[in-house]
Amino acid sequence: MHNAKARVLALIGFALTLLTMPIGASAAEDWGKYQVDDRRSGYTYAAQETRSMQDDNFANPAFIWVDQGETLWSKVEGEAGKSCQSCHTDAAKTMKTAGTVYPKYDFKTKKLMNLEQRINRCRTENMKAKAWKYESNELLSMTTYVRFQSRGEPMNAAIDGNAAPFFEEGKKFYNQRRGQLDMSCKNCHEDNAGNMARANLLSQGQGNGFPTYRLKWQKVGSLHRRFRGCNKNVRAAPYKSGSDEYNNLELYVAWRGRGLPIETPAVRN
Amino acid sequence: MVRKIEMQPVHRRDMMKIVGVGAIAGIVAGMLPGLAHADAAAAAAAVKKAAGGKEPASGKITLELPQIAENGNTVPIGFDIESPMTDSSYVKTVHVFADNNPNPEVGVFHFTPACGRAKASTRMRMAKTQNVIAVAEMNDGSVYMAKSEVKVTIGGCGG
Amino acid sequence: MAKARVKTPKSVKKGEVFEVKTLISHKMESGQRKDKKTGKKIPQMIINKFVCSYNGKEIFTSDWYSAISANPYLAFYVKADASGSLDMTWTDDSGAVFKKSAKITVT
Numbered sequence: 001m002h003n004a005k006a007r008v009l010a011l012i013g014f015a016l017t018l019l020t021m022p023i024g025a026s027a028a029e030d031w032g033k034y035q036v037d038d039r040r041s042g043y044t045y046a047a048q049e050t051r052s053m054q055d056d057n058f059a060n061p062a063f064i065w066v067d068q069g070e071t072l073w074s075k076v077e078g079e080a081g082k083s084c085q086s087c088h089t090d091a092a093k094t095m096k097t098a099g100t101v102y103p104k105y106d107f108k109t110k111k112l113m114n115l116e117q118r119i120n121r122c123r124t125e126n127m128k129a130k131a132w133k134y135e136s137n138e139l140l141s142m143t144t145y146v147r148f149q150s151r152g153e154p155m156n157a158a159i160d161g162n163a164a165p166f167f168e169e170g171k172k173f174y175n176q177r178r179g180q181l182d183m184s185c186k187n188c189h190e191d192n193a194g195n196m197a198r199a200n201l202l203s204q205g206q207g208n209g210f211p212t213y214r215l216k217w218q219k220v221g222s223l224h225r226r227f228r229g230c231n232k233n234v235r236a237a238p239y240k241s242g243s244d245e246y247n248n249l250e251l252y253v254a255w256r257g258r259g260l261p262i263e264t265p266a267v268r269n
Numbered sequence: 270m271v272r273k274i275e276m277q278p279v280h281r282r283d284m285m286k287i288v289g290v291g292a293i294a295g296i297v298a299g300m301l302p303g304l305a306h307a308d309a310a311a312a313a314a315a316v317k318k319a320a321g322g323k324e325p326a327s328g329k330i331t332l333e334l335p336q337i338a339e340n341g342n343t344v345p346i347g348f349d350i351e352s353p354m355t356d357s358s359y360v361k362t363v364h365v366f367a368d369n370n371p372n373p374e375v376g377v378f379h380f381t382p383a384c385g386r387a388k389a390s391t392r393m394r395m396a397k398t399q400n401v402i403a404v405a406e407m408n409d410g411s412v413y414m415a416k417s418e419v420k421v422t423i424g425g426c427g428g
Numbered sequence: 429m430a431k432a433r434v435k436t437p438k439s440v441k442k443g444e445v446f447e448v449k450t451l452i453s454h455k456m457e458s459g460q461r462k463d464k465k466t467g468k469k470i471p472q473m474i475i476n477k478f479v480c481s482y483n484g485k486e487i488f489t490s491d492w493y494s495a496i497s498a499n500p501y502l503a504f505y506v507k508a509d510a511s512g513s514l515d516m517t518w519t520d521d522s523g524a525v526f527k528k529s530a531k532i533t534v535t
Contacts (some may be wrong), residue, residue, distance in 0.1 A: 049339060058451065061453075199422030314521075357454070374495070386507075389502065
C-alpha cells in the first residue's frame with residue numbers, strides 16, 4: 001500500500017514538473033562547454049544556422065583569415081631575417097594557451113597589452129619589421145590564427161597583481177553610462193542579456209570568440225572594432241582600437257567570460 | 270548627462286509642404302498599386318521565363334531555408350531535387366529567385382548526370398521578408414517549382 | 429585577397445556520389461550600396477560564374493547574381509568516375525579568374 005501511494009505521488013510530482021518547465025526557455029537548455037555557471041558564450045544566443053557555420057571549420061568563412069595567418073606565420077619579414085616560425089616553431093604547440101591570457105600587464109609600457117599589440121611588439125622588436133595596422137587583414141589574420149591555436153582552452157586572464165588597477169578601470173568603464181542614449185555596457189549585456197533589442201537577441205557581450213566573423217561585417221573583425229561599434233550605437237564617441245580604455249575594458253570583458261572556451265574564430269551576427 | 274534636444278517650431282507653410290507631399294504620394298501610390306509590388310511582378314516574370322512559359326508542377330524539390338534569418342546578408346539556402354541523374358533522366362537547370370529583392374535572380378545551377386545528385390547549397394542575401402523560389406527544369410522539359418518564406422528582421426543594435 | 433578553399437573526401441569508390449565544398453573570399457559588391465561621402469552607388473563587382481571540371485570536362489556550372497553573399501560558399505555533388513583532378517574556376521565582373529583544384533582518388 002505504501003509503495004503504491006509513493007508511486008502515485010511521484011507520478012503526480014513528475015507531471016507537475018513537466019507542466020511547469022519553461023517551454024523553449026534558454027535557461028533550461030544544456031549548453032555544455034559554452035556555459036560556465038551563469039556565464040554564457042555568444043554561441044548560445046546565435047541562431048542554429050549561425051552556430052552550424054561556426055561548427056564547420058571548412059564552411060566557416062573566417063578560416064580564410066586563419067589560412068592567411070598560417071601563411072604569414074612562416075613568412076620571413078624585417079631586417080632580422082626571421083619569421084614567427086623561426087622562434088615559435090609549431091604554433092599549435094607554442095600558442096596553445098597564448099590566446100587565454102591576454103590582455104596582460106606589460107612591464108615595458110607599465111600598462112595592459114592585448115594579443116594584437118603583442119604580435120606587433122614581436123614584429124617591431126624581434127623581427128625588426130613594420131607593425132601591422134590595427135584592423136588590417138594581416139594583423140587580423142595573425143591574431144585569428146594565433147588565438148585559433150587556443151581554441152577550446154578556457155579564458156584565463158589575470159586580474160590580480162599588476163593587472164588589478166587596470167581591471168578596476170575596465171570595470172568602471174563597463175558600468176559607466178555614456179553617449180546620447182546614456183547607456184552603459186551593463187544595461188544591455190548584464191541587465192538585459194536574453195532580452196530583445198528590436199529584432200536582436202542581446203547576449204552577455206562575451207569576447208571569447210574574437211577575432212570573429214560577423215555576418216554584419218561580412219569579414220573577420222577585432223574585439224576593439226566591436227567596442228567602437230557599440231559605443232557609436234549609443235551615440236558616444238568611440239575610443240581608438242588599441243587604446244588604454246579598450247584594453248582595460250577588454251580585461252574586464254575577459255574576466256566576465258572566465259572559464260568559457262576560446263572559440264576563435266567564431267561566427268556571430 | 271542627457272542633452273536636451275531643442276524642438277524647432279514648424280511654420281504653417283512648411284507644414285503644408287510636408288503634409289502636401291505626403292498626401293500626394295499617398296494618392297499616387299493608391300492609383301498605381303503596381304508600383305508598390307514592382308519587385309514581386311519582376312520575380313513572377315522571371316519565374317515564368319525560367320519555366321519556359323509552362324505551368325510548373327509541385328513536388329520533387331526540397332528547399333532548405335531558415336524560418337527566420339539571423340542576418341539578411343547571409344542566409345544559408347540548400348535545395349535537393351529528386352532525380353536518378355542518369356543520361357535519360359536528370360535535372361538540367363535550377364533557378365533560384367527571391368521575390369522581394371531589388372533584383373529577383375539569385376543564381377542558376379546547371380547540372381549534368383556526372384553530378385550524381387541534384388543537390389547544392391550556398392548563402393544568399395535577402396533585403397526583407399520574402400519568398401525564395403526554386404524552379405527546376407528536367408532534361409525532358411518538365412518543370413517543377415517550390416517556394417519558402419524567410420522572415421528577415423531589422424536588427425536592434427550591433428556596432 | 430581572393431583566396432579559395434576546396435574540400436573533397438580523401439578517396440572515393442567508383443560510382444560513389446560525394447560532396448564537394450568550396451569557399452572563396454570575395455566582397456561580392458552588390459551594386460546596391462551607396463558611398464557614404466558622395467552618395468553615389470558603388471558599382472557592382474561580383475563573381476558571376478563558377479565552373480567545375482572533372483578531368484577536363486565541365487560537369488557543373490553556376491551563374492551568380494548580386495544576391496549571392498560575400499565570401500561565397502558553394503557545396504555540390506560529383507559522381508566518382510576516374511581518378512584525376514577536379515578543377516574549380518571562379519570569374520568575376522572584372523574578368524579576373526580564380527582557380528583551385530582538388531585531387532580525386534577513385535578506388
